[in-house]
Every structure is written in structure tokens, then in C-alpha cells.
Amino acid sequence: MARIEETAGAAPCELQSLPDDGRLRRIVEFDSVTKTYHPGTSKAFTAIRDVTFHVEDKPGIGEFVGILGPSGCGKSTVLRLIAGLAPQFPATTGKVLVDEQPVSAPGPDRGFVFQDYANFPHRTVLDNVAFGLECSHVPEKERLERAREWIGKVGLDPKKDAGKFPHQLSGGMNQRVAIARTLILGPRIILMDEPFGALDPTTRQNMQDLLVALWKELEATVFFITHDVGEAVFLGDRIYVFSASPGTIVNQVAVTPPDRKSVEMQAVPAFQESVRHIRNLLDQAGRSSSNEPSA
């Protein structure tokens, strides 16, 4: 079942793209993007080097891109460049385009879900979820109504949980709030930086199923960083494998999108075969780069 189209290097997407006149809009595009901190000094550090990829805006569906790579390889840098968050933003060289326009600042069209949820401690669940609507002046009645609806959608109880403060919730519930708070704005792009990294395995699988269900109706493009190869293979349409620092894309793998529950899917032999294959790629990525740090 796992359809694997493997291509080495950073250029292969060019082969798939249609001629200029008929080509699809690119929702996100990186063109030889390099980020170096303190350039020209002894502290100079290159987080990512020459990252090139693009994700097309296919009508009616969004793509789910999993990002895998060794620790500290600049995966977060890629997400934060798309989001426009300092100090990763702006890139040292290269172009970062969102919807074919250069990124200039963070905005609600690019939602970000962090590993540590970052729910505002002084706001109730309801007011956390309604935060984005509040910022764009949606009238109170409407925004609270929609917030309640989304609290239900992420599997929380709109009656019982809406008035709670983040410190009264478990990690999984907090992450549900953070997801509702981001998705309520209907972003075109959702950036998730190890969102389930701090959750226990059972909660994690439930969250994966929840994410699949919500994402299908949103038609957004998702970038999802994880250290869990199984999670990436389950959730993703496509997986980018990054090399060790300075990070660059060494492999792109297309995988079968999720069509059943996480637990069931992970038991299928073909799924396990994909996981094993990508784990090998990841292994190579870690090794090849440590041998030739300038590659």
C-alpha cells in the first residue's frame, strides 16, 4: 500500500511541475534558502543551507508534509521562516515565498502549533480559542459561538471545559485547545513543530486521528515536524528528510495518506515497510552529513 517515489537531492520537484502557463500556484516555495547566524564572525553558524522545495496548491485538497531529520538540523528554522518569526526570519540568502509572495511578517494565514501549546494562562479555554477572532474584531457573540463549536470539534466539552484555565488541563487537552485556536481562523498553511512530542503514546495516537479528521475538512497545507517516523508516515502525503546540520533536504518521499485509524494503519505490513525504509534514509542522512559537513 505504501507508494514510495523516492528521489535524491533537492531538485526533483522541478521534474513534476507543469509548464509555466499551466502550472499550479505554489502555496509555499523555498528557493536556495540559507540561514546563517552571526555571519562573518567566529560564532557563525549555518542552520539550513540551500533548501529548495515547493508545495503546490492543489484545488480542493491541501498537502500534508512531514519533516524528518536529526536533532538540530534546522527543521524548526524552515517552519519559522514560513511563519515569519524572528530570529530565524528573515533568511540570509534565498527566497521564501508563500502564495507566490515573499514572506514579510507573521500572520493569521499561517497558523503555528508549538510543542508546548503556549495557551495564554490568563485566558479561559473559550477566550484562548477566540483569541484570533478577537484580534480581527469579530463581534463577541459570534466569536464565542464559533469558539464553542471548535472546542467541541477538537473533542473537548464546550460546557464543562470552556471556562477552565490552561493550568487545569492535561497536556493532551491543552494541545487540543492550541489546535482549535489555530484552526478556527481557517489558515491556508498550518505549521506544527513537534506538536505531539510531549504526549504519551495513547494520547498521541488519538491526537493524530483528530488531526486527520480536522485537516480533511480544512483543505489546508500542513507542515509537520516530528521525530516519530511512524507519525510522519501515517499523517503525511509527502515526507522531507533533512540532513544533519547544516540542514538541507536530502530525500523526498511520497507516502499513502491516512485512510484509517492510527492504531490500525500502524499494524499494516506495508506501512511498517515504509517506516523501515524512511528510517534507513534518515540514518543515511545523519551519516552522510557528518562525514561531509560542507555538503
Next chain:
Amino acid sequence: MPHLPPTNQSPLRIDTSWWRKFRTLRDEPPVLEGWVFGLVGILTVLGLWWLVTLGDPVKRWVDPYTLPSPAETFGSFPELWERGLSISALTSLLRVCGGFVIAAAIGVPLGLLSGSYPRVGAFFKPFGIFGRNVPIAALIALTLVWFGLGELQKVMFIFLAAVAFVLFDTTSAARSVPDRFLETAYTLGARHNWTKGLRLAAGIAAVYALLASVGWSWLKESVTLASEAATAGFWIRALAGFVLGFGLWFPLLSHQVLRKVVVPMAMPDVVNSLRLLFGLAFGYIMLAEVINAKRGLGALIITSQRQGPREHVYLCLIIIALLAWGIDRMILMVQRQAFPYLKHGQD
């Protein structure tokens, strides 16, 4: 459960005696037991005091002039009350509140700005360092030169003594709001909202104008407000207050990230620091009241020392400490009500 050190007894017979608990590191006693220990502490001091001042006034270990007996001290309370204890306490309290309100009104918004905009912070840093390191008592001489001998001097002394600390603590509070929350706010679409900022800042600025005009006249002990309102100075001060209030709050309130995230998230720390600083300021006011004050707890102490009765010096000290503690508890209660999302009120 406390971690008991290993014993040479059989592991089944765990020693749960009181003495064992007493010797266990960080073994929290029940609330009541804690109170009993506190009470024993008070009784110990009272007992020693009673012992050294026991017997005939001429045959005591410590003469009554240096230390009157507990009975003499507490017995002199009605007399102290007659001397205007309540009005003195209220006067001291009002002076501290006045100076403290001004210090907070300027220090808090300035600190929030300093913590949010590092360049503003760098600009004010030298003032903060100077203000926190200058000896407080030295400010008395300065305020006497600048503000004369009246109420204004006492209030401005408290203001000058407190403002640098308020500024510094508020700056830290604003800076310690994690970046993550600011980033989240940005990606959820938080941005400038000039009209809302304009409306809110204008409202706050009006309060500043009122404080600067009416408050100032009141401190100068003007005869009537009407005669004061006829002067140009009154209206110039009102305008200056308005401009100051607007200038301090407009940048804070016109940015959604600051208004909805940084300011509310810094507030618990700010209020906590204000509570602790208020306790300090209440101590400072005694310094100012020692000089040329007709009323106030400091004045009461100094006249008791000079003219007697000596008992009142001790009584005043006890009352001041109790009063300060009471105010502290009151602010703490308000604090817990105001920030229900903190798991425990900070103590």
C-alpha cells in the same frame, strides 16, 4: 511523604514519633501545629521581656526608662489612642499611598514599555541603577530642598524612593513573558489597533490629568479647590498629566500583543512586586515623618522618644508592624481574587 533516613531498626517498625518528624528535613507540619510554634515564639519573647522587667522599678534587671514592662507598655495604649493614634496611622498611610500611586502610575507603564522595547529599556536602565542604589535617607535632604516641609515633600519622598524599584521590577516582569506567547499572538493575527488604543489611553490619561491637577493642589494644602482652579498652573498641570498618561499608555494599549498578552501576563508579577514595595515604603515614611511632622506614626515615635512616655515608642513599633502585615495580607487577598488562574497566590 517525608523521606526517612535509614534506621537500624527492623524495616517493618517505622518510627512515626513526633520527635522523628521534628528531625526530618522539610517535613511540613499541619497548619495548626505550625501556628502553635509561631505562638510559642511570640510567648518566648514576651516571657523574656516580662522576666527582665520583673519587680520593683528600681530593682529591675533593665531599668524602666530603657525598657518598660509588658504590662506598662500595653497599659499605655488608651493614652496613645488619646494622642491621636488612629489619625496618625491614617496620615502615614495616606502619605505612603499618595507617593506610591504616583510611583506606580509612572513606573508600571514605563517598566512595561522598557521590558517590551529593549531600546527604551536601555534608555532607562541608568536611571534605574541610580535610583535603586542611591541611599534612601539621602533623598530626604533633596526633597526638603525641592518640596519644602509640607505634605508634598513626604509624598514626593516616597515617590522618589519607590519609583526606580517599581520600574525595575515591572521591566523584569514584562521581559519574563516567554517569547512563545508573543509568537503565538502574532501567528493568530495580533497587530496594532490604533483606534482602540486611542480610546483606552485617552480614558487613562484623563485620570492622570485629574491626579496632576486636583491631587497636586490637595498636597500643596491649598485653601480651596475653586481658587486653585482659577490659576493657570492648575490647568497646565492637568494638561501635562494628560500628555504624560497618554504618552505612557498609548503605545501599550494600541498594540494587541502588548494589550492582550504581555501586559496581562506581566500583571501578577507586577502586583506582587508592588505589594512587597508597599511594605518597604511604609517603613520609609517613618524617616520622613521624623522631620517636622505634626502627625504620622513617625512623628508619634519621635515625640514619644523625646518627651515620653517611653512606653509609646515600643507600642508604636508593634502597631506599625501589625498594620504593615495587615495591609500586606489585604493586598494578597485582592491579588488572589484578581488572578484566579494562578494555581497559588504568590507569597
